[in-house]
Amino acid sequence: MEVRGRTVLITGGGSGIGRGLAEALHGLGNDVVIAGRSRVKLDETIGANPGMEAMTVDIQDAADIVRFAAEAVERFPTLDVLVNNAGIMQIEDMLDHDLGVAEATVATNLLGPIRLTAALLPHLVSRPRAAVVNVTSGLAFVPLAVSPTYSATKAALHSYTISLREQLRDTGVEVIEIAPPYVQTRLTGEHQAVDPRAMPLEDYVADTMEILARDGAREVVIERVARQRYAEARGEFDEVLAQLSAMGRERSAANRGG
Template identity: 45%
Template sequence: MNISGNTIFIPGSTSGIGLALALELRARGNTVIVGGRRAELLERIAAEHPGIDTVRIDTADAGSIESAAKEVLAKHPDLNVLVTMAGIMRVEDWHRPESFLASAESVVTTNVLGPIRLIAAFVEHLRTRPDATIITVSSGLAFAPLRATPSYNASKAAIHMLSESLRLQLADTSVKVLELVPPAVRTALLPGQETSEFAMPLDEFVAEVVTLLESRPDAREIQVERVKFLRHAEARGDYDQVVATLNAADPHGK
């Protein structure tokens, strides 16, 4: 995708990677709409960053997605980029079904059904734009599992294959499908992750992502260097070693 001149909607961007990316893309000359559940955060973002529009959306709620899509397209008929950023991560202990089932269902609803519903709400409009992009957000954990987060790993593997499949189906349209593959980044996705030495600093991650977007406009995946250890483990033939190393370093492991 071009790095400037777009109108971009990023649901799930009131904090963390989403907000940092929204601000950087705004600075690069894009119109950016931030979406999130909490009205007070949206109000603060709008006040602190004039020029950024905000829309309330709960990506775990199909009705909220439908309403937000109508609002975004009414205000921004030139929308040409959708970033399905919203996601949650939960530590689960599958020895005890009563402890993980509700959590697992929530992860799948937010991380898999959310992006599917978002894309369904916007794809018809995006097909009318001469140059449009859907950016999905998977994870290095789609390719090498973290023991403590089974449902999250599975949800991101699903997003990877969804991205691959949509790219094939939409190849005859103006819509490109680009998959962002983050490593662990210093955000509040899990308790303690914001200060974890294991995680990549947020500003470094976003800077590298934007550089890759700019330098590789025809890329299918955006992979910062730090995620390649996980992303290409199977292809390199060191998958077992990578999984062992990942889980040995995991502060949530048991």
């Protein structure tokens, strides 16, 4: 993807991977707009990056997405890159019969990108060139059993991204998937930001930008996530699943204080 001279909208750009990508693209001289629910996080990010813009949106809310997309196009008519990065990840116990986490996860991680892409596509196809970049996960390819709905939304977003790319093949809109490995952010809580098993955010953003900038890049799969991404094709699915499940059990025991 051409990573210069663009106007980029990044959901979840006030923290973690979204903020890292926003700052990298801002540093390359692009016009960058970040979006999320927390005005505090957005203001802190744009305060640290003069010239960056911010808008609030709740990606779980269908009506708010329609409002947000219309406002974004009006305020930033040169908008030509959408990065669907906002997401949530929580542990779910399938035996406690509470669907709250599952429903919020589908609304945020799957319906959110689908709704926002639909709302912005009429504008994006009108641009001479444009891109939709969807942030999935290594867990799209081998699930983490303690977060079943999270893993399922990422698998679904991977599939959706492929179909979108096929449907838009004769337009000027590129469709790109970014599948991160385990990265040091606060996605699952404070502990993740300092977990030595997770990749440092700065390194992850640098590796991602390097691949994203390649002409015709369709999937950004860095070395740390390649084992998960290609596990099934390499006949390693059961082995990787068992390793992830052991890690997940450890993580949920730690969460219970056990």
